[in-house]
Amino acid sequence: MIEQTVSMERVEEAVNIFGSFDENIKIIEHELSISVVNRDGSLKIAGENGENVIYGVKAIEGLLELSGRGEPINEQNVRYVLQLVKSGQEDKIGEVARDVLCVTAKGKPIKAKTLGQKRYVDAIKKSTVTLGIGPAGTGKTYLAVAAAVAAFRAGQVNRIILTRPAVEAGERLGFLPGDLQSKVDPYLRPLYDALFDMLGTETYNKYLERGNIEVAPLAYMRGRTLDDSFIILDEAQNTSREQMKMFLTRLGFGSKIVITGDVTQIDLPADKVSGLREAMRVLNGVEDIAICRLSGADVVRHVIVQRIIKAYEEDEHRRKSAEGKRDGR
Numbered sequence: 001m002i003e004q005t006v007s008m009e010r011v012e013e014a015v016n017i018f019g020s021f022d023e024n025i026k027i028i029e030h031e032l033s034i035s036v037v038n039r040d041g042s043l044k045i046a047g048e049n050g051e052n053v054i055y056g057v058k059a060i061e062g063l064l065e066l067s068g069r070g071e072p073i074n075e076q077n078v079r080y081v082l083q084l085v086k087s088g089q090e091d092k093i094g095e096v097a098r099d100v101l102c103v104t105a106k107g108k109p110i111k112a113k114t115l116g117q118k119r120y121v122d123a124i125k126k127s128t129v130t131l132g133i134g135p136a137g138t139g140k141t142y143l144a145v146a147a148a149v150a151a152f153r154a155g156q157v158n159r160i161i162l163t164r165p166a167v168e169a170g171e172r173l174g175f176l177p178g179d180l181q182s183k184v185d186p187y188l189r190p191l192y193d194a195l196f197d198m199l200g201t202e203t204y205n206k207y208l209e210r211g212n213i214e215v216a217p218l219a220y221m222r223g224r225t226l227d228d229s230f231i232i233l234d235e236a237q238n239t240s241r242e243q244m245k246m247f248l249t250r251l252g253f254g255s256k257i258v259i260t261g262d263v264t265q266i267d268l269p270a271d272k273v274s275g276l277r278e279a280m281r282v283l284n285g286v287e288d289i290a291i292c293r294l295s296g297a298d299v300v301r302h303v304i305v306q307r308i309i310k311a312y313e314e315d316e317h318r319r320k321s322a323e324g325k326r327d328g329r
Contacts, residue, residue, distance in 0.1 A: 062093035102146035105200030116298035123290035134294025140260040145194040227252035236261035244275025
């Protein structure tokens with residue numbers, strides 16, 4: 001049995017690290033096959049595998065660093081810290097959840113919770129056009145809206161424009177009840193939700209009436225030039241090549257564009273090329289355009305979402321490998 005010790009200065013640190021019912025420490029113990037005991041103001045980490053014990057020490061020290069900055073410790077950041085430690089990136093833990101991007105209407109600070117998210121947020125701040133590509137749950141849309149609200153509050157832009165293509169996935173728009181706005185609202189709901197969270201319903205409605213905020217389907221962008229605006233195109237994998245080019249050329253002076261999408265969830269007909277895929281290829285290396293790829297490691301939803309994404313990626317790899325072998329024969 002190998003044992004290491006981590007000292008703590010305050011009892012509150014142990015409470016935060018362990019969690020209400022020791023749920024955080026149980027994750028570390030389960031993942032590394034070690035035991036962690038709070039004894040006499042220090043944590044005793046013990047196990048049969050020396051490497052895992054060292055991982056446990058580094059993970060707990062990383063969580064103590066986050067806790068010392070006032071960051072709440074939960075399952076998501078415990079698992080992410082473990083990922084960083086196992087991949088030899090424990091020196092990057094200090095970069096996680098450091099800078100506040102925006103504060104919600106309820107006073108909650110919005111921060112990049114993973115290194116991938118931090119690169120994404122930094123790219124949005126530095127570049128005129130940013131493409132954020134990654135699976136569900138990586139915060140692509142939410143962080144983009146937070147960046148838009150932050151820029152608007154700072155007076156860097158006069159308008160926030162959120163748009164997405166109204167692609168019909170097995171249901172015809174004409175069969176939905178109501179006028180055109182009612183028909184497209186379901187497609188725009190994730191954007192509304194993010195804005196309500198950032199601004200609150202009352203403030204959102206005030207800015208909407210003034211024209212400072214616009215939420216509309218992509219087709220409404222045609223023929224316009226958008227100056228002094230922060231423009232977000234969501235679900236961009238469902239744009240056509242022509243729609244993407246049309247959207248990108250709407251960019252006016254003093255504006256930023258953020259394009260988000262997941263190239264594994266394209267709802268276009270099989271014979272249609274995704275505008276997002278095309279843009280990733282065409283715009284790669286163009287000055288002042290950043291392409292950020294988020295992965296399963298950047299998922300900040302329930303851990304099962306990461307496992308689902310990983311399972312689908314592995315299945316896709318197996319399927320392509322099998323197809324390659326058949327073609328080879």
